[in-house]
Amino acid sequence: MSQAIKETHFSFPGQQGFYKGKVRDVYIFEKELVVVASDRISAFDVVLPRPIPFKGQVLNQIASKFLAATSDIVPNWVSATPDPNVTIGKRCEPFKVEMVIRGYMSGHAAREYKTGKRLLCGVPMPEGMKENDAFPTPIITPTTKAMDGAHDEDISKEDILAKGIVTPEDYAVLEKYTRALFQRGQEMAQEMGLILVDTKYEFGKFGDEIYLIDEIHTPDSSRYFYADGYEENQAQGLPQKQLSKEFVRQWLIANGFQGKEGQTVPEMSDEIVESISDRYIELFEKITGEKFQKAATDQLESRIEQAVLSYLS
The missing domain is CATH 3.30.200.20 (Phosphorylase Kinase; domain 1)
Incomplete structure (x- = not known):
C-alpha cells in the first residue's frame, strides 16, 4: 500500500x-x-x-x-x-462561522427533518419534502467554527449578529459571496454530469478585505449527486448515488x-x-x-x- x-x-x-x-x-x-x-x-x-x-x-x-x-x-x-x-x-483572520449552503434536503438537514424539525439555523424548511428533494431556493445554515476538535454547532444568522460574532455589514458580504460561489459550483458540477447538493465556505480578513479561505467544493466539504438517474431515484424513493x-x-x-x-x-x-x-x-x-x-x-x-x-x- x-x-x-x-x-x-x-x-x-x-x-x-x-x-x-x-x-x-x-x-x-x-x-x-x-x-x-x-x-x-x-x-x-x-x-x-x-x-x-x-x-x-x-x-x-x-x-x-x-x-x-x-x-x-x-x-x-x-x-x-x-x-x-x-x-x-x-x-x-478567520471569521468564527462556517457558511453552509444547502440546495437539497440531504445529510444533516435530512436527519433533522426526520426528527420533525422544520427550522434549521432559524431557516424554515417546507412541509412535505422527501430526503434529497431540492429546496425551492438554497438555504444558508451557518455553523460555529469549532476549535481544538470540538463539534461545530448550528447557529442562526440572528444569533451570529446578536452575539457580535460577525458585523451586519460583513455578514451581508459573506451571504452574497456564499450564494454566488454556490451558483458557480453548481454550474461547474452540471458540466461534469453532477449536482452540487450542499457545501461550506470559510472566509477571513486580510487587512480590511474579505477573502475566501480554506478549501472549496471538495468531497470533504461538499456533497455531490450524479445528475443521471436523480429524477428517477427521487420518484421511486431510492437513495441517490453520491460523490461525497x-x-x-x-x-x-x-x-x-x-x-x-x-x-x-x-x-x-x-x-x-x-x-x-x-x-x-x-x-x-x-x-x-x-x-x-x-x-x-x-x-x-x-x-x-x-x-x-x-x-x-
Missing part, C-alpha cells in the same frame, strides 16, 4: 507557530500560512485512526482548481501550491459509530483504507474531469519539506 501522511512535524525558517486541524497541518508565518493537506480523514468531527493514501493530494488539487475558477467572484487566500499536498497563502464523504459516514454508521460518547471507531482494514482511497481518486476525476496523477510517495515528507523550503527561499 502507498505511504500516507498522518501528521507532519516540520520546522521552517521564520515559522511563528503551528496548528493541527482535523486534516490539515498549518505552519504559521508573520503574513503567510503554509498548509499541508495530510491524508487524515474525519467523520462526525472525529479523526479516524488510519490515514488514506492520496486523500490530501486529492483535496488540495480540487480546492486549487475551484479557488482559481472562482477568483473573479471573491478574492482568495492562495499565493502558491508548490507541492501536490501544499497550499501557501495569506494569513487571514457520505459513504465513509454510512460505513461508520453501519458499524455502530456516529461520534457519540462511548462509541468506538470500527477497525479499518487495509481493504477499507484502499477502497476509500480509490473512491477519493474517483471523486477527483469525476469532479474535475481530469485524470488523477499520483504523486510519488516513497519520500513523502521529504518531498513536501523541500517544496516548502524552496518556496520560502
Whole structure:
C-alpha cells in the first residue's frame, strides 16, 4: 500500500507557530500560512485512526482548481501550491462561522427533518419534502467554527449578529459571496454530469478585505449527486448515488459509530483504507474531469519539506 501522511512535524525558517486541524497541518508565518493537506480523514468531527493514501493530494488539487475558477467572484487566500499536498497563502483572520449552503434536503438537514424539525439555523424548511428533494431556493445554515476538535454547532444568522460574532455589514458580504460561489459550483458540477447538493465556505480578513479561505467544493466539504438517474431515484424513493464523504459516514454508521460518547471507531482494514482511497481518486476525476496523477510517495515528507523550503527561499 502507498505511504500516507498522518501528521507532519516540520520546522521552517521564520515559522511563528503551528496548528493541527482535523486534516490539515498549518505552519504559521508573520503574513503567510503554509498548509499541508495530510491524508487524515474525519467523520462526525472525529479523526479516524488510519490515514488514506492520496486523500490530501486529492483535496488540495480540487480546492486549487475551484479557488482559481472562482477568483473573479471573491478574492482568495492562495499565493502558491508548490507541492501536490501544499497550499501557501495569506494569513487571514478567520471569521468564527462556517457558511453552509444547502440546495437539497440531504445529510444533516435530512436527519433533522426526520426528527420533525422544520427550522434549521432559524431557516424554515417546507412541509412535505422527501430526503434529497431540492429546496425551492438554497438555504444558508451557518455553523460555529469549532476549535481544538470540538463539534461545530448550528447557529442562526440572528444569533451570529446578536452575539457580535460577525458585523451586519460583513455578514451581508459573506451571504452574497456564499450564494454566488454556490451558483458557480453548481454550474461547474452540471458540466461534469453532477449536482452540487450542499457545501461550506470559510472566509477571513486580510487587512480590511474579505477573502475566501480554506478549501472549496471538495468531497470533504461538499456533497455531490450524479445528475443521471436523480429524477428517477427521487420518484421511486431510492437513495441517490453520491460523490461525497457520505459513504465513509454510512460505513461508520453501519458499524455502530456516529461520534457519540462511548462509541468506538470500527477497525479499518487495509481493504477499507484502499477502497476509500480509490473512491477519493474517483471523486477527483469525476469532479474535475481530469485524470488523477499520483504523486510519488516513497519520500513523502521529504518531498513536501523541500517544496516548502524552496518556496520560502
